Amino acid sequence: MSNNASINGGVGSGISHDSTKKHANGTAVYVDDIRVPENALHLYAFPSPHAHAEITAMDLSEVESADGVALVLTADDITGMNDVSPTHSGDDPLLADGKVMFQGQAIFAVAADSLNQARAAAQLAKISFKPLPAILSINEALAQDSFVFTPQVMAQGDAEGELKNAKNTLSGKLNIGGQDHFYLEGQASLVIPQEDGDVLVHCSTQHPSEVQTHVAQVLGVERNAVTVEVRRMGGGFGGKETQASPWAALAAMTAQKTGRPAKMRLVRDDDMIMTGKRHPFQISYEVGFDDAGIVTALDMTLVSDCGHSLDLSRAINDRALFHADNCYYIPNMRVTGLKCRTNKVSNTAFRGFGAPQGMMAIEEVMDQVAQKLGKDPLAVRQANLYNASNNTTHYGMVVEDNVAPEIIAQLKTASNYDKRRAEIEEFNANNEFVKKGIALTPLKFGISFTTKFLNQAGALIHIYADGSVQLNHGGTEMGQGLFTKVAQIVANTLNIDLEHIKITATNTGKVPNTSPTAASSGTDMNGMAAKLAAEKLIDRLRQFAIEHYGVAEGDVKFLPNRVKVGKQTFSFKEFVNAAYMERIQLSATGFYATPKINFDPETGKGRPFLYFSYGASVSEVEVDTLTGEAEVVRVDILHDVGRSLNPTIDLGQIEGGFIQGVGWLTNEELFWNDDGALATHAPSTYKIPTMGDRPDIFNITLFDNENMEDTVYKSKAVGEPPFMLAISTYRAIWQVTKGNLDAPATPEAILKACGEPS
Amino acid sequence: MSDTTQNIKFLLGEEEVTIELNDASTCNMTVLEFLREKKHLKGTKEGCGEGDCGACTVVVVEEIGDDLYYSAVNSCIQFLPTLDGKQLLSVEHVQDHPAISALVDNNASQCGFCTPGFTMSLVAMYENGSDSISDDLAGNLCRCTGYGPIINAAESMGTGATDDPENNPDLVARLKALKQNKSNPDTGSYFAPTSIAELAETYASNPDATLLAGGTDVGLWVTKQHKLLEKIIYLGNVVELKTISETDDYITIGAGVTYSQAIDIINKNYPDYGEIIRRTGAKQVRNVGTIGGNIANGSPIGDSPPVLIALGAHIVLRCGDKTRELPIESFFIDYGKQDIAAGEFITSIVIPKNQPLKAYKISKRNDQDISAVLGAFSIAVNDGVVSHARIAYGGMAGTPKRATACEKALVGNSFDMATVTSAMQAMESDFTPLSDMRASASYRMNVAKNLLKKCYLEMGGA
């Protein structure tokens, strides 16, 4: 053992996700895999067949007496509050009470011996509705002033005045579709009744504390009676942040009333119909610019379709506004956010949380300006970038860590952008109906929850007397590798091999009052909290050494897996055991609150983010202009994760996020029938990317950088930003159609933009 | 009915399992439900319950003529009794397989929910080899990884050769023994005839039964529409329906032949049809799904019918001991209505050889998607003049249908842009397509017209 040998699995090593083996061999346990006792009940919620209606009569007697049915739940059976709204807006009833607001809203729930029995029984319900006029589109909502919240404006300079003075102006609109999360594992909760009417909730959720809150609220008990545990999710992407609690609450009610374990798992169609999605947006803008393509003034409105309730729509629409500048300095800018209430399922968090739509808006503007001037769109983008002197955003935050210009320059060279653009022009001139397009788009994504109080995290670390460690924190594992990264951080801080650190399920009984694992902040916050906890333990152990062995502080060294005290060297295990024998506390909590951040919605100004993550991508596409079919043939990405905690995991996030973004902007089309029913509620009709959609040439490189801010080991967040790299794919298709292209760019949308057959 | 006919027997991994088919609900049980709920084997996941995500992929091993065949199959829409005489492998049975280490070594999972399904698709690929990784894995969706590491895993895994029976003589023997005792169940709810005569007789006396071929349509009636099929006649054991034959002029494909079995001969004769089949479902669907089922299902958006219509194919039907043959286009009468009598079934599809063919499938996603429009063109040009045109579309009407006005506008006229333009125009009198979630009526019409133009341009027109 040499002194400079380092530990296994520390920060910066590209080790595998902790569960990879269990994933591949099928032994990783998800909620639906937990073995339930024979007497467990299974729930089904009956979905509203109307988008907007009064319930005039409801007779559930046949449901109650059907085979296998143990319990039927309606709004009247709720002992606590009939609300599961995440921001306590009171507009998300768990079960409809006299009125339905969207097709798919749960009206009542049935608990039976099997899911099939519960579903079959539910069909026996006799419900009379009085249909009411339904608002089913953004335009209808705007016409009727139907909003879930007040408008938000963010502005700097004088957009209105400078539009009048501008050399050139343009205005336009863009429609952007929503997106279903399509986590492979649907929503699932299993509730095991405990003593005193308490409940243990196994739930597939990104936000155990909110599930705990909602379950307690619905049951009418204090939160200490509800324990929520999450080992892993089969994907989340934002869809299990606020959308997990209704099913947990229904199962908890069942467990409480029957004393039997109760499971509620949404099958795919029910999941897609009953849970919220990414917000569709309608963008309109007026832009002023000079002959060089420098944008001098921009007035933009971002309207989101929030569905029937507020949910997180305020913060989502705000984040769209915060990202409507992307990487560009616009001296006179006004951006207004409107949040429409429609009779659809309530839209919710989804990777990027509004930022993708905001960036789509400004990138549309950049291409329109370039097209108007006949310039290379990349040149226009570069001319408008934030720089050292022009670095204040429309919400007043100074961009201090700007690496976008460098990233773009590097990527432009590495991807041979200029040469390929010329080749494409030639190809297009020589091909009748197959056309190619290329586009480079950058991204700048603000890291922190814009809701300030959420920027807190806790961790709990135990060191056992044999030197092994148990790690727990408030973050949840949905595939993003959070557990692995936090364990690496703890390994580094304690300077012991990763294999001694046991990762444990997130549990509200261990770390309380947690924030959702969202906003890409999982590692930043929980990693920091865990690091602080580990540092406390190290401090205590150091103090113990000083006192017990009578050495100076400088004589205690935590070497890899060993501790050197004066001239003696102990294994970590021996040393920890010695500390234990001397009655040293070997358990510690850590707590982190993100510094520096603030934002005032009244003025629309502040510093909502601790820092920004950057990246850029180049996409090349091939479009059949007779059919509208498009293929992404090559993608090059350069992305900034600061000092990578784990390059393997970070590259995985970049690639997966990018492909998910390509799905959003190409084939993932949500289609609603005229009566407000979602027609695309299964993979047969809703097409997420499959393997063949991955570009054949796909180069991803990490940008060499470190976080200016004091983040955990100088890393940057990586969960959401890469999603927005996919905007280059959409822009490349747009280079072929030259305008009129709604997102998603399905073959139909592309052909429409290409024009009628002749 | 003797006792043995009440049971099916198969190998679950190494364990011999006997299932009593004592009621319709057992006969309707999916393999996924059996694994997860009856056997508590939770490694196989449900992601959709309709054959479209691959999370539930298992491998079914069959012994045919001393050879072992490994097929990846979607357990969520496969009925349990169809396993009779076969081996079922779920992820629990392949714990030491190189597929698993390949996935692990390449960091091919994030949330891991899709991963056991990929493991099983890789197991099948390992046994069969792979011509195209993305073809073989298109039926496995992953929402997390972007697929790169999974492709790396597939590339690095290599292939084995256990389908060479010499490597696994024990399994061949066990499956053979199982098959010798194979029950040919006849329980009143589930029938599995082994000869065409027996099928004809069984169906004639149970005309209310549901014929089950690959179950890639029928399975969804149970898992999505929540129907209970009271009587099932399984076609998978009927030897005559599983044959392919070829003469100088015709290819004859048994109605029970799967896409995977048919694709080689079709590719050889009609590469464009081969490409349509490559894009019909994905591997798990093609391993069980049949052209016979595709036709009999009568859907206006089935992929094979328009191609077969353009080629002038016939189908052979049998009812009791009567057989008849009819041009495939006459089979489709109206939406949901086909020319087939109670107790009648399709025995084979007869495809003429050496016809010109171009075919295009238009869907939102390239792989494993249902067509918005499918256009099939059999156009011959003689001295610059169109001498033959059979054009058929899917997705444009309530049935797969010929574009007769369009054909008329072509035949006898010089094959130039002016003719093609008027033929494109003529399509408006052939079709009044509908709007739905796959495409709007106007897109369908526009793309249908453009496909003719594309066909013309690709045939060398300018």
Ligand SMILES: Cc1cc2nc3c(=O)[nH]c(=O)nc-3n(C[C@H](O)[C@H](O)[C@H](O)COP(=O)(O)OP(=O)(O)OC[C@H]3O[C@@H](n4cnc5c(N)ncnc54)[C@H](O)[C@@H]3O)c2cc1C
């Ligand atoms: C995920 C998925 C993807 C799919 N993708 C496509 C696609 O891309 N293109 C496409 O066209 N289809 C697609 N399908 C539909 C389906 O796979 C095809 O229609 C397939 O060919 C059906 O064949 P099968 O053997 O599975 O039929 P089954 O489901 O067994 O039967 C279908 C119907 O035909 C009847 N039938 C079967 N055989 C006979 C016979 N010999 N005589 C009389 N009646 C018979 C059955 O009673 C039933 O009514 C897809 C299905 C799934 C689940």
Ligand code: FES
């Ligand atoms: S569960 Fe999706 S294919 Fe079977």
Ligand code: FES
């Ligand atoms: S790893 Fe999550 S779906 Fe594939």
